Amino acid sequence: MTGHPTTAPVTDRTVHDAANAQALARLVEARPVLETVAPAGRVVPGMTARTILVSGPPMPWERYEGGQRRAVIGAALYEGLARNEAEAEALLADGTIAVRPSHDHATVGSLTGVCTASMPVAVVRDEASGRRAFCRMNEGPDRASLTFGVWDDGVGARLRHVCDVVSPALAEVLDHLGGIPLGPLIRRALAMGDDLHSRHRAAGAMFRTTVLNAVLDMSRSGVAEHHRALAAYLSSAEYLFLHFVMAASKAAADSASGITGSTLVTAMNLNEKEFGLRVSGLGDRWFTAPLPPVSTLRGRLYDGWTTDDLAYVGGESLITETVGLGGMAAAAAMPLQDHSAGTPQEMIRLTERMYRITLAEHPEYRIPSLAYRGVPCGIDVIRVAETGIVPAIHLGATLRDGGHAGAVLFLPPQAPFQEAARLLTAPSPATTTDTPARPGDPL
Amino acid sequence: MTGHPTTAPVTDRTVHDAANAQALARLVEARPVLETVAPAGRVVPGMTARTILVSGPPMPWERYEGGQRRAVIGAALYEGLARNEAEAEALLADGTIAVRPSHDHATVGSLTGVCTASMPVAVVRDEASGRRAFCRMNEGPDRASLTFGVWDDGVGARLRHVCDVVSPALAEVLDHLGGIPLGPLIRRALAMGDDLHSRHRAAGAMFRTTVLNAVLDMSRSGVAEHHRALAAYLSSAEYLFLHFVMAASKAAADSASGITGSTLVTAMNLNEKEFGLRVSGLGDRWFTAPLPPVSTLRGRLYDGWTTDDLAYVGGESLITETVGLGGMAAAAAMPLQDHSAGTPQEMIRLTERMYRITLAEHPEYRIPSLAYRGVPCGIDVIRVAETGIVPAIHLGATLRDGGHAGAVLFLPPQAPFQEAARLLTAPSPATTTDTPARPGDPL
Numbered sequence: 001m002t003g004h005p006t007t008a009p010v011t012d013r014t015v016h017d018a019a020n021a022q023a024l025a026r027l028v029e030a031r032p033v034l035e036t037v038a039p040a041g042r043v044v045p046g047m048t049a050r051t052i053l054v055s056g057p058p059m060p061w062e063r064y065e066g067g068q069r070r071a072v073i074g075a076a077l078y079e080g081l082a083r084n085e086a087e088a089e090a091l092l093a094d095g096t097i098a099v100r101p102s103h104d105h106a107t108v109g110s111l112t113g114v115c116t117a118s119m120p121v122a123v124v125r126d127e128a129s130g131r132r133a134f135c136r137m138n139e140g141p142d143r144a145s146l147t148f149g150v151w152d153d154g155v156g157a158r159l160r161h162v163c164d165v166v167s168p169a170l171a172e173v174l175d176h177l178g179g180i181p182l183g184p185l186i187r188r189a190l191a192m193g194d195d196l197h198s199r200h201r202a203a204g205a206m207f208r209t210t211v212l213n214a215v216l217d218m219s220r221s222g223v224a225e226h227h228r229a230l231a232a233y234l235s236s237a238e239y240l241f242l243h244f245v246m247a248a249s250k251a252a253a254d255s256a257s258g259i260t261g262s263t264l265v266t267a268m269n270l271n272e273k274e275f276g277l278r279v280s281g282l283g284d285r286w287f288t289a290p291l292p293p294v295s296t297l298r299g300r301l302y303d304g305w306t307t308d309d310l311a312y313v314g315g316e317s318l319i320t321e322t323v324g325l326g327g328m329a330a331a332a333a334m335p336l337q338d339h340s341a342g343t344p345q346e347m348i349r350l351t352e353r354m355y356r357i358t359l360a361e362h363p364e365y366r367i368p369s370l371a372y373r374g375v376p377c378g379i380d381v382i383r384v385a386e387t388g389i390v391p392a393i394h395l396g397a398t399l400r401d402g403g404h405a406g407a408v409l410f411l412p413p414q415a416p417f418q419e420a421a422r423l424l425t426a427p428s429p430a431t432t433t434d435t436p437a438r439p440g441d442p443l
Numbered sequence: 444m445t446g447h448p449t450t451a452p453v454t455d456r457t458v459h460d461a462a463n464a465q466a467l468a469r470l471v472e473a474r475p476v477l478e479t480v481a482p483a484g485r486v487v488p489g490m491t492a493r494t495i496l497v498s499g500p501p502m503p504w505e506r507y508e509g510g511q512r513r514a515v516i517g518a519a520l521y522e523g524l525a526r527n528e529a530e531a532e533a534l535l536a537d538g539t540i541a542v543r544p545s546h547d548h549a550t551v552g553s554l555t556g557v558c559t560a561s562m563p564v565a566v567v568r569d570e571a572s573g574r575r576a577f578c579r580m581n582e583g584p585d586r587a588s589l590t591f592g593v594w595d596d597g598v599g600a601r602l603r604h605v606c607d608v609v610s611p612a613l614a615e616v617l618d619h620l621g622g623i624p625l626g627p628l629i630r631r632a633l634a635m636g637d638d639l640h641s642r643h644r645a646a647g648a649m650f651r652t653t654v655l656n657a658v659l660d661m662s663r664s665g666v667a668e669h670h671r672a673l674a675a676y677l678s679s680a681e682y683l684f685l686h687f688v689m690a691a692s693k694a695a696a697d698s699a700s701g702i703t704g705s706t707l708v709t710a711m712n713l714n715e716k717e718f719g720l721r722v723s724g725l726g727d728r729w730f731t732a733p734l735p736p737v738s739t740l741r742g743r744l745y746d747g748w749t750t751d752d753l754a755y756v757g758g759e760s761l762i763t764e765t766v767g768l769g770g771m772a773a774a775a776a777m778p779l780q781d782h783s784a785g786t787p788q789e790m791i792r793l794t795e796r797m798y799r800i801t802l803a804e805h806p807e808y809r810i811p812s813l814a815y816r817g818v819p820c821g822i823d824v825i826r827v828a829e830t831g832i833v834p835a836i837h838l839g840a841t842l843r844d845g846g847h848a849g850a851v852l853f854l855p856p857q858a859p860f861q862e863a864a865r866l867l868t869a870p871s872p873a874t875t876t877d878t879p880a881r882p883g884d885p886l
Contacts, residue, residue, distance in 0.1 A: 188644075191636050191777070191778045192635040192636045192644065192645050192778075193634050193635045193636060193645075193811065201631070201635065202635050202636075202645055202648065205645070205648035205649050205651075205652055206648050208648075208652045208655075209648055209651045209652055209655065209678065212651075212652065212655035212656065212659065212674075213655065213674055213678055215659065216655065216658065216659070216662075216666050216670070216671055216674050217671075219659075219662065219665070219666045220665065220666060221665055222662070222663065222664055222665045222666075223659050223662045223663065223665075223666065227659070228659055228660075231655075231656055231659050235652065235656055334634070334811035334812045335634045335635075335811045337811065337814070343814055344811065344812045344813065344814055368636065368777035368778045368780065368787065369777045369787045369812060370787065371780070371786055371787055
C-alpha cells in the first residue's frame, strides 16, 4: 500500500449510502463529448516538455524493467529529450525527465500508457460536470507499438503520422461537427456486441461513418490529403474508439471522486508490478497489491502464443470497467466469449456476478441479452470485501518483449479492495468518534 | 393450391437425403457479391416496359384490393404507363400492364414488392453458381413509400431521387470497387445484433464505411454532388442493406432449386391474401394458404398503433428466412426481442426450435450467443409437417392505409408445408413404382 487516507474513515452505513448516491449520480449522469484532439503539452494539466506519463499506481522509476520501461525510454527518444538510450536512462534516473502517473493529470493510457508533450490526446469533456479527461490517440493497427511496449523506427514513424497528419485532420472534423457525443455511440455499441474495452467494432463503424460524412461535407472543393489519411486510419485502427471511451470513463469517474464516505471505486489500473485502485471517499490514495502471475490469465492469444509468452506492461484501460463497461458488460459482448468467460452462458453469469459488487445499473448503457438491464456500475469496495467477488476485466495481452498478443480475462487481487473497505468501515486510531464525515458537494 | 407438381413424387427417404445434400450445398456455398445497381428494365430477365413486379404467390389482379393494389397503381403512374388512376385500372384489368410475380424474374421485393422497368435494382451475383438475383433499391427512411403501400407525390419524388441520383452514384462506387462481397458483411453483422431481416444496423454501418471510403478515394478533384447525395442516403436508409441481403438470399435459394427429391424450401412469400412457398424438388409450383388474421400477430408497433391498424401488403423479404437469416437467427439479434419472441431467453429458444425443422447449420453465418452455432438453414417441409413447427419470420408491419407501422413476428400457416410434404412422400396415382427420381446436376 502507498500513501495515506486523505479523509477520516467513517463507520455509519447511511453515510456510505448517501455518499455513494452522490458518487453514482455523477458517474451515470456524465455526458461525455469528444471535443478535439490536441498535443498533450497544450491541453493536459501539469504536463511539461520533460514529463512522460505512464499507466498504473505510482512506482519508483528504478522498479520498471519490462515493456513499460522500454516504452518510457522510447518515448524520451521520440520526444527528443535524449540522443540515445544511455542518456535517456541517465536523465530518467536523476529526475530530469519526470515519469508521472497519468491519473494525476486527468489522463488514462492504454497498457504502457506512455504519453509525451507532443503526442496528441483525445479531449473528452463531461457536459454534466464540466470536467475534461484525456487519452492518447491510438497508434493504429500494428501489433508493435509504444502501447504494447515496443520502440523502434517503425513505431516512431507511425506515432509521427498520427501526430502530424491524422490528429490535425480529426481535430478539423471535430471542430466542424462541434464535437461528437460519445454516450449515444456507447449505448448503441452495447447492443451490437461491443464491451467497449476489448471490442469496439460497432462503435468504430458508427464513429467512422460520422467522421467520413463530415469529411465529405467539408470537401466541396476537393478532398485534402490529410483527410484521406484520416479515412485510412479510421478504417484500420480497430481500437481507435477504446481511447475515446477511456477518456470518457475517466471524466465520469473523476466527477464521482472525492465524496467523503463513498465506497465507490473511481480508478483501477496497473503498472508492471502492481494492480491499484482508488475509492471516492479515500481521495487520491492508491490501494495496491502485486499482480497475479501471467500464467494464471485465461484468454485468446494470437499465433499459438501461451501465457508463458506474456508480461504485464501496465494499463489504464481498466477505467472502462470502473464505469461498468468492458468485463462488467461481458454479457453484451458475446463475440468476446473466447477472450473472456468461455461460453455464452458464462458471459451472462459473469455480468450477473458483477451486480453483486456494484451499487447500481446504468440508466443508459444497457445489455440486450439481459432484457436491457443497465450495465453493473459503481463498484463498491465493501461489497467486494464481503463477497470475495472481484471486478472482471477484459485486458489486452502483451508479449514479454513487447507487441500485441491477444486479450485475456484479468481478475485483480482482492487485497486492495479489502484494505480500502477496512479503512472505510473500521473505527481508526486516528478518529475516536464515529461522527459522520461531511458529505461532498451536492449535485 | 395453384399449379401442378412438375416432378414425380418420390417416397425413398435416401433420395430426399441425397437431393437435400445437393440443395444444401448450393444454399450454403453461395458467395453473393453486390455487382451493381441498374434499372430493372435493363437487367431483370423478362422485364418489359409494361411489366410491374409484385411480391407473393401469383394471384389474379382482381383479387388485389389493399396496399399492394395501391402500390401497383402508383407504380403504373410513376412509370408513366397511365395518365391517371382510372386509366391505370383499365390497362391493368385488360392485361396491357402485366402484373407479374417477382420470383419468375429472379427478383424479390420488400413488402408490396412493386418494381417497374425504370426502377433501380441491386444486382447480386452468386459467384459459386454464377446466378444473379435482383431486389429494388430501398426508398429511404420515410414511412410512406411504395414498399409500404403508399403512393403520392412525395413517394414519387423520393423514388425519382433514388433512381436519378443515388443509384447511379452507387453504381459508380461499385464499379470502382469491383463489387462488394456481401457474405463477410452478413457474417460479421450476425455477431453485432443484426438478424439481417428486421435489423441491419451493423451491416448498414459497415456497408456505409466501405462506400464512403470509396467515395473519398474517387474524389481527388472534388466530391461530386451525387456522391454527397449518396452519402446522405446511406446515412438515413435504415433498411438499405435488407434489399441487398434479399437479392443475395434469392440467388442462393435459386441455386438450390429444382433438385428432384429435395424437400428443402426455396422460397417463402406473401401477397395480400396468401402465404406461399416453393420446394426444391417440386419445381416452380407455389403451395399456398390464406394468411392468418393480422390480429394474431405479435410485435412492436410505432406510435401506439395496434394490430387492428395493420393490413398485409405482400412481401418477399421472407427469402432471408429461407436461407437461415431473419427470424431463424433470432438468437443473434437480441435488440429485436420486443419485435419478436419477447425476451432474450425466448429469442434463444426460438432459434433452437428452428434447428428441429432445418437440415443443417450454415458454415459461415454463425450466432455468438449460441457459442457460434451456424444459423438453422435449409427448411425441410417434411420436418415442418412432422413437428408442426413453422419457420419464424421477422416481418415489417404495414398500416391498413399504407405506411411503415413497425415489425412483427409472423408464423405462416402449416398447410402449404404439409401439402408439399405429402406430395413428396406419398405414392401418387401418377407414379406406379417408387423408382428414385433422377437427381439434379452434381455440384
